[in-house]
Amino acid sequence: MRPGRRGCGALALALALMAGGLPVHAQRAVTIVVPTPPGGPIDRVARVVAQYLQPRLDAPVVVENRQGAAGKIGAQAALRAPRDGQTLLAVSPSILTVNPVVDRAVGYDPLKDFTPLAIVAANSGVLAVRAGLPVADLAGLVDFAKAHPDGLTYASFGVGTSLHLQSEELLQTLGITARHVPYKGEAQAMNALVAGEVDMMVYVTAPIVPYVQSGRVRALAATGARRWELLPGVPTYAESGLPALRGYTYRSWVGLAMPAGAPAAQQDAVGRALRDAMAEPGLRLALEGQGFEPQAYDPAAMREAISSELDRNRRVAASGRVHLD
Structure with missing residues (x-):
């Protein structure tokens, strides 16, 4: 006699349980x-x-x-x-x-x-600055920050977020300071940078690419170990020539x-x-x-x-x- 559907279902259930769940x-x-x-x-x-x-x-x-x-x-x-x-x-x-x-x-x-x-x-991402900031590279950013103590501002997507901590880590590594301006999210922080409301974001991702390409913001460094495929002309931290950034990366x-x-x-x-x-x-x-x-x-x-x-x-x-x- 062939087993009915209910019998087959019970057998399958028993086998599943025997197999560990x-x-x-x-x-x-x-x-x-x-x-x-x-x-x-x-x-x-x-x-x-x-x-x-x-x-x-x-x-x-x-x-x-x-x-x-x-x-x-x-x-x-x-x-x-x-x-x-x-x-x-x-x-x-x-x-x-x-x-x-x-x-x-x-x-x-x-x-x-x-x-x-x-x-x-x-x-991956880049460190980017507003178009009107008079710096062309990371060395220039460091010189500007030292010449204008507490004159720089940076955006993050909130107090106590990963970008907040990463920004302070990089600033400490470079021996400079900047004032934290928190926003409610990544999009709001990036829009503030594009509008020139803040001087920089130390890590901004793919949505920034068209603004870099159009010249509305300037990318100073790729944050990864190698150049970013979306912006291959932007040097890495290691390529900046700053000794403090040898081996320094963030992603x-x-x-x-x-x-x-x-x-x-x-x-x-x-x-x-x-x-x-x-x-x-x-x-x-x-x-x-x-x-x-x-x-x-x-x-x-x-x-x-x-x-x-x-x-x-x-x-x-x-x-x-x-x-x-």
């Missing part, structure tokens, strides 16, 4: 929590990844924006979800390596409360993490799906088209990046240059 595609939708507003770098990367994860998980992948409190609201929302591997958090250095340093009430430990899955995309990134404590089978299933998605040429092209650098799937490398950047940001915070009020 139900596969992701047999459960509810996977949610990627984005702790920032729609349209920003984290959101854009998360939506590209969701598109390629969905067919590999054979389940809907939903992007949910839970912005506020410098990313704290979204991170804590992900941690409150069931620890079943169905909720992921899209992250950046601000979420995992800055908030835990500058916010005593952040409510999570980045290495204990989350399982790093992979850095999906890196985000941002976007990755995915899972709240810790999910079943190993679920972690493995999501990890395999993400690995396969990140190897897809279509995903890589989609990220490159938005100015990102696709990365290789490497959970260990992400954990190491979090750890080293936490140490780097703690040193900046301990310098006394970062004022959070």
Whole structure:
């Protein structure tokens, strides 16, 4: 006698349980929590990844924006979800390596409360100044700053954000000072630079390219270890000729993490799906088209990046240059 559908379903369920838990595609939708507003770098990367994860998980992948409190609201929302591997958090250095340093009430430990899955995309950028600032290169910027103590201003996308800390780290490295002017987001900070309301941004990404090309702002240095493909004529920090910047680099990134404590089978299933998605040429092209650098799937490398950047940001915070009020 042939088994009925109910018998086959029971057998499949039993085999799945024996194998260490139900596969992701047999459960509810996977949610990627984005702790920032729609349209920003984290959101854009998360939506590209969701598109390629969905067919590999054979389940809907939903992007949910839970912005506020410098990313704290979204991170804590992900941690409150069931620890079943169905909720992921899209992250950046601000979420995992800055908030835990500058916010005593952040409510999570980045290495204990989350399982790093992979850095999906890196985000290169440039140090840029307003067109009317009379400097042509980094050496000129340093000379101008020393000749006009506290005369420079720099924009960031908020007090206590990654750009705030990175700006102060660079200024300290160069031995100069500038007044911090925080804005509500990256777009607002960049628009202020273009309008000439502030003198510089020490790290600004792909949206600045047309303004550099049109001469409305001036790019002085690429922040990565090599020249940026979008603006190949801009020298790197190492090429500036300033001894203080030998070996100095900065880049941002976007990755995915899972709240810790999910079943190993679920972690493995999501990890395999993400690995396969990140190897897809279509995903890589989609990220490159938005100015990102696709990365290789490497959970260990992400954990190491979090750890080293936490140490780097703690040193900046301990310098006394970062004022959070």
